[in-house]
Amino acid sequence: MALSNRVPGPSRTPGASRSAGRATAAVVLPHRTLGPVKAVFRRIVIAIATLTGVALIVWLDRDGYTDTSDRSVDLLDAFYYATVSLSTTGYGDITPVSDQARLVNLFVITPLRLLFLIILVGTTLEVLTERTRDQIRQNRWRASLRQHTVVVGYGTKGRSAVRALLDDGVDKDRIVAVDNDPEHIADATDDGIVAIVGDGTRADVLHRADIEHAKRVIVAVPRDDAAVLVTLTVRRYNSAAYVVAAVRESENALLLREGGADGVVVSSEAAGRLLGVAATSPSTGAIFEDLLVPGSGLELAEREVTREEVGLAPRACQDLVVAVLRDDEKTMFTEDTSLKLRKTDRIVVIRKALERIPHS
Numbered sequence: 001m002a003l004s005n006r007v008p009g010p011s012r013t014p015g016a017s018r019s020a021g022r023a024t025a026a027v028v029l030p031h032r033t034l035g036p037v038k039a040v041f042r043r044i045v046i047a048i049a050t051l052t053g054v055a056l057i058v059w060l061d062r063d064g065y066t067d068t069s070d071r072s073v074d075l076l077d078a079f080y081y082a083t084v085s086l087s088t089t090g091y092g093d094i095t096p097v098s099d100q101a102r103l104v105n106l107f108v109i110t111p112l113r114l115l116f117l118i119i120l121v122g123t124t125l126e127v128l129t130e131r132t133r134d135q136i137r138q139n140r141w142r143a144s145l146r147q148h149t150v151v152v153g154y155g156t157k158g159r160s161a162v163r164a165l166l167d168d169g170v171d172k173d174r175i176v177a178v179d180n181d182p183e184h185i186a187d188a189t190d191d192g193i194v195a196i197v198g199d200g201t202r203a204d205v206l207h208r209a210d211i212e213h214a215k216r217v218i219v220a221v222p223r224d225d226a227a228v229l230v231t232l233t234v235r236r237y238n239s240a241a242y243v244v245a246a247v248r249e250s251e252n253a254l255l256l257r258e259g260g261a262d263g264v265v266v267s268s269e270a271a272g273r274l275l276g277v278a279a280t281s282p283s284t285g286a287i288f289e290d291l292l293v294p295g296s297g298l299e300l301a302e303r304e305v306t307r308e309e310v311g312l313a314p315r316a317c318q319d320l321v322v323a324v325l326r327d328d329e330k331t332m333f334t335e336d337t338s339l340k341l342r343k344t345d346r347i348v349v350i351r352k353a354l355e356r357i358p359h360s
Contacts, residue, residue: 054086054112055075058109059078064096064098066094068093086109087116146213148215149170149214149215150176150211151218152178153220155181155220157220162175176194176209176210178209201229216242219244220246227245230245231260242262242263244263246267247266300348302347303346303347309341310343319347320351321348
């Protein structure tokens with residue numbers, strides 16, 4: 001079967017550029033950034049405050065200082081001394097002569113001088129500190145990353161999938177996005193999601209997402225050929241993860257399943273069918289849309305069988321049971337009136353969206 005993908009124009013998302021993935025494969029952790037104007041203004045305020053503090057200290061102890069010009073130190077002389085002292089210029093025309101003034105210079109002004117120098121070279125130190133802090137955060141994040149969800153492609157489909165996961169109670173710290181589009185990476189970090197910059201079809205990029213320990217993988221790239229390559233690469237390093245992928249053309253769904261995808265969503269056909277239903281039966285279309293949009297009205301959910309429901313027929317459950325999943329292989333619809341629920345079953349139900357879905 002030929003791989004079909006009728007997507008016009010170039011694509012910058014995972015799978016579109018191997019050279020881009022090779023050049024950029026970095027972990028981007030979500031963090032708050034301070035604008036350059038605010039950063040500079042903050043440093044100026046700290047520098048002025050430090051300078052003013054030293055000048056006041058000198059002026060309050062002005063009797064312990066001597067000026068070679070007139071032997072007295074006024075407020076202007078105090079600011080002058082603070083400036084040449086903190087900048088390490090040190091002309092020597094104003095000097096501490098009393099023991100108290102020298103002790104203050106030793107234990108107060110000298111540390112402030114160091115602080116002032118740190119402010120002057122703050123840009124370099126901040127870059128080094130930020131790199132070290134990012135490396136520490138990455139090491140901690142990677143050490144705690146297990147049973148997580150990897151979303152390859154953070155475009156419209158990927159973002160919608162992440163919103164559904166968050167509405168389902170999945171922690172943001174357990175979601176990793178992979179994309180090589182800087183705009184998509186920025187969207188992910190703005191949403192509080194850890195992002196991997198790189199091509200999702202490349203093994204080294206997926207290794208950064210710790211694909212070996214992932215519980216779920218969502219393939220939401222815009223091209224069908226890229227979706228197949230991502231799925232094959234994922235299955236090479238993780239045979240246990242549940243992989244669900246989206247394709248545009250139904251003829252490519254079989255290729256994805258043969259490549260190892262557990263679930264395949266044909267996005268173009270699904271949207272087309274929903275449009276057709278909404279056009280012919282607006283009320284039915286509204287119900288379908290309500291089921292697909294989490295957080296309000298009704299929702300379609302999969303959950304475990306409760307203790308009270310064991311032994312009952314599906315129709316006896318409080319929720320409207322759509323299907324029963326037994327042994328994670330066979331789906332039995334509830335037309336079978338002799339079917340009794342078991343403790344190990346999972347059921348697909350329609351219920352109020354306010355309730356949360358239990359996680360195994």
